[in-house]
Amino acid sequence: MRYIALNIRLGVVGDKPIEKIRQKFQDGIIKKIFPEVENIERLGEQYTTSIPYRTILYKPQHVRDIIKKIASRYSDQSLDLILLDLSNNDCQEFREDVFLSLIDGVNDLADPEENPINPIKIFIFLLPLMPGSRKRNGSEISINSSEYLQIKNMKSEKNTIVLLTNDYKSFVYGANPIVIPDDIFEIYHKHMAALKENPIHLLCEKTIRKLGHFHSNKKINGERCCRPYTYFTYDAGKEIGELLSVWWSKYSNNSEYIIYDSNNNDSLHEAINAFAEIEKIPVYYIEDVMSDNSIHKEVTEEKIDKTFTLIVDAVDTSATVTNYIEDLVKLNVYPNENILSVFAPAASIIKEISRKKYVIHAFISKKHEPIPESKCPQCIIGLPYSSELSEDYFMLRAYDIYHMIDSVGIEPEPKEEVPETGYPYSYIPKYEEMIEEFGDWLAYKMEYYLIKSIGIPENLFIIHPEEVASKALSDKLRFRFNKKITTVKIPRYQITKAQKNNNDWSEILIEEAKEGWVEQIESLIDQGATALIIDYLNGSGKTFQSLQKMLTKLEIGVYCYFPFVDRDPGADSVEKYPFNKLCLYEWYGPRQLKRNLSNV
Amino acid sequence: MFSNHQEGIILQNEDFEHSCKTNLYFIEKFTQKYKNDKFCLSLLQDLAWKSVKGNLNSKNKYLLSGLCKIYQRTLEETLGSFSKNISIEEAISHNKKLFDVGIVTIKREELEGVLLALGMDSQKDHDLKIGSRRYWFSKVEKRGGGDLSIIITMVNRPRNVPCAMAVDSLLSNFGVNLLILVGVAAGLKEKDIKLGDVIGADLVLDYEHSRLEKDEDGVKIKLFRPEQHELPFKIQQNLTDFKPDNFDFESKFQKLLMKLDKKKKPPSKKLKDLKPKYEFATVAAGEKLIADGSIVDMRFELHERIRAADQEDSGFVKACIYRDHPVLWAVFRGISDQGEANKEYQKKENWQYLASLSAATVALLFLQNSYSPASE
Numbered sequence: 014m015r016y017i018a019l020n021i022r023l024g025v026v027g028d029k030p031i032e033k034i035r036q037k038f039q040d041g042i043i044k045k046i047f048p049e050v051e052n053i054e055r056l057g058e059q060y061t062t063s064i065p066y067r068t069i070l071y072k073p074q075h076v077r078d079i080i081k082k083i084a085s086r087y088s089d090q091s092l093d094l095i096l097l098d099l100s101n102n103d104c105q106e107f108r109e110d111v112f113l114s115l116i117d118g119v120n121d122l123a124d125p126e127e128n129p130i131n132p133i134k135i136f137i138f139l140l141p142l143m144p145g146s147r148k149r150n151g152s153e154i155s156i157n158s159s160e161y162l163q164i165k166n167m168k169s170e171k172n173t174i175v176l177l178t179n180d181y182k183s184f185v186y187g188a189n190p191i192v193i194p195d196d197i198f199e200i201y202h203k204h205m206a207a208l209k210e211n212p213i214h215l216l217c218e219k220t221i222r223k224l225g226h227f228h229s230n231k232k233i234n235g236e237r238c239c240r241p242y243t244y245f246t247y248d249a250g251k252e253i254g255e256l257l258s259v260w261w262s263k264y265s266n267n268s269e270y271i272i273y274d275s276n277n278n279d280s281l282h283e284a285i286n287a288f289a290e291i292e293k294i295p296v297y298y299i300e301d302v303m304s305d306n307s308i309h310k311e312v313t314e315e316k317i318d319k320t321f322t323l324i325v326d327a328v329d330t331s332a333t334v335t336n337y338i339e340d341l342v343k344l345n346v347y348p349n350e351n352i353l354s355v356f357a358p359a360a361s362i363i364k365e366i367s368r369k370k371y372v373i374h375a376f377i378s379k380k381h382e383p384i385p386e387s388k389c390p391q392c393i394i395g396l397p398y399s400s401e402l403s404e405d406y407f408m409l410r411a412y413d414i415y416h417m418i419d420s421v422g423i424e425p426e427p428k429e430e431v432p433e434t435g436y437p438y439s440y441i442p443k444y445e446e447m448i449e450e451f452g453d454w455l456a457y458k459m460e461y462y463l464i465k466s467i468g469i470p471e472n473l474f475i476i477h478p479e480e481v482a483s484k485a486l487s488d489k490l491r492f493r494f495n496k497k498i499t500t501v502k503i504p505r506y507q508i509t510k511a512q513k514n515n516n517d518w519s520e521i522l523i524e525e526a527k528e529g530w531v532e533q534i535e536s537l538i539d540q541g542a543t544a545l546i547i548d549y550l551n552g553s554g555k556t557f558q559s560l561q562k563m564l565t566k567l568e569i570g571v572y573c574y575f576p577f578v579d580r581d582p583g584a585d586s587v588e589k590y591p592f593n594k595l596c597l598y599e600w601y602g603p604r605q606l607k608r609n610l611s612n613v
Numbered sequence: 614m615f616s617n618h619q620e621g622i623i624l625q626n627e628d629f630e631h632s633c634k635t636n637l638y639f640i641e642k643f644t645q646k647y648k649n650d651k652f653c654l655s656l657l658q659d660l661a662w663k664s665v666k667g668n669l670n671s672k673n674k675y676l677l678s679g680l681c682k683i684y685q686r687t688l689e690e691t692l693g694s695f696s697k698n699i700s701i702e703e704a705i706s707h708n709k710k711l712f713d714v715g716i717v718t719i720k721r722e723e724l725e726g727v728l729l730a731l732g733m734d735s736q737k738d739h740d741l742k743i744g745s746r747r748y749w750f751s752k753v754e755k756r757g758g759g760d761l762s763i764i765i766t767m768v769n770r771p772r773n774v775p776c777a778m779a780v781d782s783l784l785s786n787f788g789v790n791l792l793i794l795v796g797v798a799a800g801l802k803e804k805d806i807k808l809g810d811v812i813g814a815d816l817v818l819d820y821e822h823s824r825l826e827k828d829e830d831g832v833k834i835k836l837f838r839p840e841q842h843e844l845p846f847k848i849q850q851n852l853t854d855f856k857p858d859n860f861d862f863e864s865k866f867q868k869l870l871m872k873l874d875k876k877k878k879p880p881s882k883k884l885k886d887l888k889p890k891y892e893f894a895t896v897a898a899g900e901k902l903i904a905d906g907s908i909v910d911m912r913f914e915l916h917e918r919i920r921a922a923d924q925e926d927s928g929f930v931k932a933c934i935y936r937d938h939p940v941l942w943a944v945f946r947g948i949s950d951q952g953e954a955n956k957e958y959q960k961k962e963n964w965q966y967l968a969s970l971s972a973a974t975v976a977l978l979f980l981q982n983s984y985s986p987a988s989e
Contacts, residue, residue: 394634410627411635411663415656419642423652440652582662601662602655 726969773928
């Protein structure tokens with residue numbers, strides 16, 4: 014049996030390699046369903062199949078073509094089965110129209126008329142963690158996955174579709190009566206839990222790449238270097254602690270104490286100290302050991318002949334670690350040959366220091382890509398160095414925004430996202446890609462700015478127009494709140510409709526009462542929630558005004574308006590923006606308004 | 614730093630100059646990369662928004678530079694390889710605010726002397742400030758009709774490098790046909806150069822350049838390699854026949870001296886027989902404040918025509934000539950001391966104000982009567 018597994022990532026830009034743990038999970042599912050088949054061969058597809066939110070929102074029917082296009086690459090390889098793994102998605106992106114388009118795609122692939130060379134017989138869908146049949150506020154999917162299939166008259170006489178849901182249900186449609194073993198969900202949930210709780214996976218999620226102008230210890234041809242970004246972890250003490258515990262059992266070589274440096278990583282400091290307390294291992298800060306104080310005395314007198322392990326937050330060139338080891342060896346203390354770093358350019362680096370080989374192990378391998386000062390654009394411009402430890406500014410530097418634009422490119426403003434009241438910008442940065450690539454840090458900065466300036470109230474929820482980049486931004490921001498914050502997406506066409514009616518939302522709220530977004534927002538009224546209105550771009554304040562009018566009508570307080578980029582920074586009048594207005598970048602250039610609608 | 618005020622908290626953001634410089638860098642990069650003027654013009658909007666955090670001049674400077682970078686590409690597309698010879702920025706910089714003459718002074722005393730000579734209030738506040746540099750504007754009526762527009766600045770620090778930097782700032786921001794340094798210097802009394810006299814430089818001799826060697830006996834020796842900066846030919850022509858006395862130098866100087874605050878004048882008994890004279894001679898310029906009489910040695914070792922010594926002329930001249938479009942220059946130095954051990958005493962006697970005023974008077978007479986602008 015030959016099969017391909019498509020790792021479909023919804024609402025994501027850019028394909029990424031499929032993790033080995035996920036490949037194992039998929040192989041396990043296939044073997045469980047077909048235990049009698051001896052030769053199961055997995056073909057190709059080493060990368061995820063990303064379907065951008067733009068496609069989901071504006072052209073869901075294109076999903077059909079995407080699937081067909083991928084399968085066509087295997088048309089000469091006698092493919093028997095396609096596994097469509099959608100389990101790694103948020104249920105909010107798994108919309109009905111996307112699913113139906115997928116079904117259309119697989120029906121085409123199974124149809125000998127559409128796919129005469131190699132019609133595929135079996136399709137297995139692994140669905141995301143969905144809310145099930147239970148109605149839930151805050152979700153746009155409120156029906157059971159099985160109901161999708163009843164909506165559509167499937168051409169199931171030619172193929173077999175297996176649907177595995179998260180709520181321990183399986184559905185088999187079609188001619189081929191595949192028997193799904195009862196214990197398949199053990200594998201399903203075990204793997205899902207493993208993926209979700211894997212500390213490395215979580216640590217990666219909590220790793221933020223920060224842009225700036227940073228010093229590097231590296232020299233290229235004798236010239237000092239700079240780095241355009243650095244990495245840090247945020248609130249990751251638990252994950253580092255778990256990883257440290259596993260690492261220690263493998264590599265500590267019976268070390269009896271720890272010496273560490275954690276200048277730039279509070280999470281590491283927290284994790285090491287918690288670990289040391291649990292394991293009853295003495296722990297010393299490197300600066301204290303090297304200083305002339307009681308700790309220095311304690312280490313050099315009492316710990317002599319005992320092995321210690323060196324743990325650092327980041328390794329770039331290994332120069333600092335080399336210095337540490339050389340200095341510590343001079344104190345006649347014995348370093349473990351295994352050194353641990355949270356970040357390093359590779360998972361393990363072998364380094365000879367004082368004629369002994371050491372292995373530097375890293376939890377996360379990140380390369381810093383140093384640039385010689387003479388070629389560093391930020392040096393050429395004359396920009397000051399950035400702090401590794403804290404944010405230098407609340408807003409972005411000009412270099413940050415332009416560096417991001419340089420990375421992602423520009424495009425005409427998507428016409429679907431242009432307010433009815435104004436004309437489109439000819440060209441704008443590709444904000445969706447920008448937020449996808451740099452959003453972790455941008456969201457971190459937004460949260461930082463809010464906390465340090467106006468504070469964050471309880472019962473906060475996020476509201477924004479249902480647009481690609483705004484959604485990407487709110488996803489990143491939700492992560493900052495551990496996904497425990499409600500997000501309400503207002504369809505752009507409803508905003509347009511309200512604007513045409515002088516921002517009167519009365520009729521819309523009545524007509525759309527059964528829509529998820531109206532139910533969601535109405536449920537927030539009784540909770541005393543306040544709104545954080547976000548947007549990826551503020552061109553004229555018209556969208557903000559419309560959303561604000563709706564919230565006012567519903568007697569929901571507005572806490573802050575926070576567009577990512579504010580193209581209308583000059584019009585800071587209380588009348589136009591009667592609430593706190595913050596942004597990460599002020600880029601003057603208000604949207605040109607249509608005359609007949611400019612008063613809306 | 615500019616600040617964003619939210620509920621009383623001062624939030625710092627990036628310095629506007631850094632934002633503007635970054636913006637210009639990316640305008641240049643993106644015009645090449647995207648070849649999309651509309652997008653690049655939106656960067657210009659950003660530049661405009663950031664540049665207004667500075668003063669009028671910085672705003673104009675950054676905006677102009679941004680515009681040039683965008684339209685340079687349009688020019689290149691239009692003219693093809695021929696456009697390599699044309700720089701919009703350079704073309705526009707030639708249209709910057711023009712003055713006929715720039716006057717550079719080093720210290721406050723010299724500035725006040727110039728302002729007084731030009732008929733202005735010596736305490737007048739500057740007319741324009743660009744960064745930390747201050748500028749005063751004035752006019753000189755020429756004999757035979759017509760005005761010369763004048764821009765004046767003050768370096769505010771002694772020695773050659775600060776002076777060169779001030780000249781560069783002035784020439785980066787303004788166009789001038791002639792730049793004159795008006796200041797004080799130490800004079801060579803052995804050649805009858807007295808306090809209050811004025812030397813117009815026919816040559817500026819930078820005496821600092823030298824080679825240190827050991828001779829055959831291993832004794833360290835210093836071999837002088839002075840750099841000579843001859844007065845530009847056009848100015849030399851104007852100055853060779855310039856005789857201030859032909860234009861009532863003494864009486865005009867005395868009239869101006871009367872306007873000088875009493876506290877800024879030397880003791881009145883020393884002014885009794887004061888008759889400042891003018892000499893067209895060589896000025897030695899280096900980094901040393903001479904107070905040991907070594908001007909005499911310089912005359913013997915370096916150049917027989919040395920009559921005065923100062924610390925700025927070399928930087929001044931180099932900043933005028935070592936540029937894509939060299940500027941005509943002249944130097945007038947009033948003698949405020951004799952470079953000897955009594956230098957500080959002479960300074961306390963307020964000879965610097967007087968010497969500045971005499972040099973400024975000579976400069977004024979030169980501009981009014983003998984200077985022929987280059988375009989004529």
